[in-house]
Amino acid sequence: MSLLEVVYNSSKCISELDLKRVGKSVHSLVGFEYGFGVYGSINDGPQKIINIQSCSSFLDYYFSNNLYLIDPLAGEHYKSFKLQFWKNAHLNYPVSKSVQSELEQFNLNRGITYGTCDYGKSSGTVFTLAGDDLEQDKRTETIVSYIIQFLSETLRKISLKNKILPNQIKLTSKEKEVLQWLKEGKTSWEIGVILQISERGVNFHISNIKKKLNCSNRTQAVAAALNRGLIQF
Numbered sequence: 001m002s003l004l005e006v007v008y009n010s011s012k013c014i015s016e017l018d019l020k021r022v023g024k025s026v027h028s029l030v031g032f033e034y035g036f037g038v039y040g041s042i043n044d045g046p047q048k049i050i051n052i053q054s055c056s057s058f059l060d061y062y063f064s065n066n067l068y069l070i071d072p073l074a075g076e077h078y079k080s081f082k083l084q085f086w087k088n089a090h091l092n093y094p095v096s097k098s099v100q101s102e103l104e105q106f107n108l109n110r111g112i113t114y115g116t117c118d119y120g121k122s123s124g125t126v127f128t129l130a131g132d133d134l135e136q137d138k139r140t141e142t143i144v145s146y147i148i149q150f151l152s153e154t155l156r157k158i159s160l161k162n163k164i165l166p167n168q169i170k171l172t173s174k175e176k177e178v179l180q181w182l183k184e185g186k187t188s189w190e191i192g193v194i195l196q197i198s199e200r201g202v203n204f205h206i207s208n209i210k211k212k213l214n215c216s217n218r219t220q221a222v223a224a225a226l227n228r229g230l231i232q233f
Contacts, residue, residue: 001028003143008233010150011226016050019154023052026129026151029143033131034058034108037115037151039159041123042068042078048159058106073113077126081216083114083145085136110134114144116152119214125152146219153223169212171230178205179231183222 006029009022023035035052036059045068051059061067068074073089087110103109111130118124127148134140171179174195181191188202195202206218213224225231 001025003029003147006147007150007223010147010154011223011233013154013158013227016158019050019151019158020052022154023050023151026147027053029147030129030140031131031133031135032111032129033133034106034111035127035129037125037127037155039123039125039155042075044123047123048155050155050158055106058108074126077113077115078117078124081115081117081121081124083112083141085141086111086113086130087136089113107132110136112136112140112144114148116149116156116220117216118156119211119216121216125155127151127155149217149219150223150227153220153227157227169228169230171209171212171225172205175205175209175212176231178202179209179222179225182206182218183226183231183233 006022006025009025010019013019013022019037023037026032026035032053034054036055037050037052038046039048040046045066046063049059049063073084073086076089076092077084108130110132111128111134113126113128115125115127125148129144177195178191181194186194188199188206192199192202206221209225210216210218210221213221215221215224222231226233
């Protein structure tokens with residue numbers, strides 16, 4: 001399955017089963033044995049946990065014992081929301097013996113963690129992919145950092161039980177135009193040329209879009225808009 005197929009299928013998910021199916025399909029692009037996604041926050045804990053592949057026993061133990069409260073990777077994730085390869089993160093944020101022993105017990109020694117945050121950074125998603133075959137290189141980073149933006153929006157929508165409906169989000173016609181061009185990968189300057197407005201004006205629209213869609217970056221905003229049918233592929 002291609003990258004665009006995964007993105008498209010993600011935008012069409014309406015249930016946990018759909019998300020698990022699409023999540024597993026990422027394996028064709030990035031080899032992994034274990035995968036899961038979580039929506040919530042460090043302070044309030046998880047609101048929704050999705051076991052994408054082979055993680056049920058680990059997830060039960062990890063969250064029933066509140067290990068996320070002492071897991072430095074989890075703590076750092078909800079501070080920065082940056083992609084983390086475990087091999088690098090463990091050097092900067094040493095894992096406690098209790099967490100490390102559980103990772104080893106469940107054969108979770110090699111992995112990657114990434115997710116997105118809401119506009120106010122009060123909560124967000126975290127996805128983890130792990131396995132001995134997971135390459136920790138630039139290609140993997142590029143694919144994962146892009147796909148997770150879309151899987152995150154699906155997880156967020158499912159977690160909120162579709163409380164945010166398309167008719168509740170009022171985008172102006174100009175904002176929709178800007179979103180369409182963001183979807184095509186255009187920069188603010190390029191969009192300004194196309195729409196004959198200033199780059200500053202484009203950035204103003206993008207800021208409003210992110211706030212309305214409760215997103216923290218451009219790709220996430222595109223994912224949210226596609227997921228809610230506000231723009232089309």
